[in-house]
Amino acid sequence: MKALINDYGNSIKLTRKKKLIYNFKRDAPLYLLLLLPMTYLIIFRYAPIYGVVMAFQDYNIFEGISGSEWVGWDVFKFIFDQNGFYRALKNTLVLNVLDLIAGFPAPIILAILLNELRHVRFKKIAQTVLYLPHFLSWVIIGGMVYLMFSSAGMANTVLTSLGFAHIEFLSQKINWLIMYVAIGVWQNVGWGTIIYLAAIIGINKELYEASDIDGCSRLRKMWHITLPGIKPTIIILLILQIGRMLSIGFDRPFVMGNSLVSEYSDVISTYVYRIGIGSGDFSQATAVGLFQSVIGLIFLLTANYIAKKVGEQGIW
Template sequence: MNSSIALDENSIVKPLKKKKGLFYYIKHDFILYFMLIIPVAYILTFKYAPMYGIQIAFKDYNIFQGVNMSPWNNFATFKQIFVTEQFYQVVRNTLMLNGLDLIVGFPAPIILAILINELVWNKFKKVSQTILYLPHFLSWVIIGGIVTQLLSPTGMLNSLINNMGGESLPFLTNKYAWVATYTLVGVWQNAGWGTILYLAAMTGIDKQLYEAAEADGAGRLRKIWHITLPGIRPTIAILLILQLGNIMAINFDRPFTIQNNLVMDFGDVISTYVYRVGIQSANFSVGAAVGLFQSVICLIFLITSNYITRKLGENGIW
């Protein structure tokens, strides 16, 4: 008697694919792996290798004894900086200036990117983008010189005001006016460059959404509020997390090139404090301790902001 066996195609056992190893991928994409050598070497050399020197913060470091032979000081360096009034002043100034950059500077590229995106004349749009990008490529040494020439008491702007019968304005000599100058110059330098990511995110928004909204009678502001901003919200969230993660980190060149002795109450920040105390005064243990404290606070802000962002329903950086 002939019997037929019906086999369900789902019941057929398929042979397992052999797992491909690392050498297969290296052989298959060896050019890409070869290109990774330089950036990985850079990260290891300039980011991870210097971490060996963190132990200086916990030692009475002597340049002649070296890192390993210098004696441990039982956290004496941290006790020293935490009882110093000037340390709390530079921490306050750093948080204040970075907070103003966050409040004023963070929305600036978003608004600028939306305005550029709404331009209809493509040639004018390209020219505008190029002009707005240019300040980013100027070093702060050059920008500091420009600011001094324009806004100092004897600068071009005050000279023009004096020639018109007015009084000089203390852009760089009054500490409150200096803070406003510092913030606005930072916006001028960074806002144009910051539009790149937002404009790239806007190109990924479905054009049919705009067409449908226009067919429903939505105006330009309605389309921006209900389509453009929600479309770039993930990008905004990621960049906001990164900026909050750097709330205690501040570049050295920007405040150093603009500050002067009259505004040190607000102009002295962590980076300039480390330079003055840690390098100029050769107190390397204090400089390392302040830098480590700064990094730990930045890490806490980064983790916290990422956690809150994920709780609000957005994608974090991990």
């Protein structure tokens, strides 16, 4: 009996092995295409993880990682005693929360409105115009913002010519916050709209046909069909956005910030740039980056866990 069971198990293993070889030969071109992105991930994403050990060293650029002195958690203790770190952390959270509040619903609303347009040509032109800013560098956008909204910019020239008061868009703190969030929404809303439009296309058209028979208005169809249809996409993107609450790009706050609003514009990315590149303290810069990544992972896992608990579809 044992011999029969062993023979049966061996035959299953041989069958699986033959199936694996067959699948590999059949999909060999796809595996070759996959080789390039996998190589990129290994070289530029996974291999640099070794450099995380600098966060636990008194790193010396001349000695390298292998020759630098190991100091354990001393670098983190030093960072957590710095007021500048807590200011950068607070500003990062504040700016990301404002981006979440203003920027996350914007592409959803815009995608639903574009989906309701009946003029196909105008719809295509509007989509192109809306997502074009996504491909502009923040350096270019920063120059445009300065020309438009600086003290001697076009906006203030128009305001003063109409008899209104001069407004400091980029040097007063509250005005700068409004401009930062508004420009961010303008730059990203078109790209997010594409994602939600793709999700809307996947909704069953028979639902809209049935609602037309029942006499539903366009507003009720948007509320009861379109929004529930893209709800899984909204949840997944919201989880990912929450996971990036401590991650903030360097170029946007650096380009739009200035010394007059540094109390708000100094974020973790600019802080890391200042202490890592400016001061040459790579241990501190690595430690801050590691802290940022760990807290971001905790946010991501927590958001995904809450989504699953309330009955929504998570990332996994």
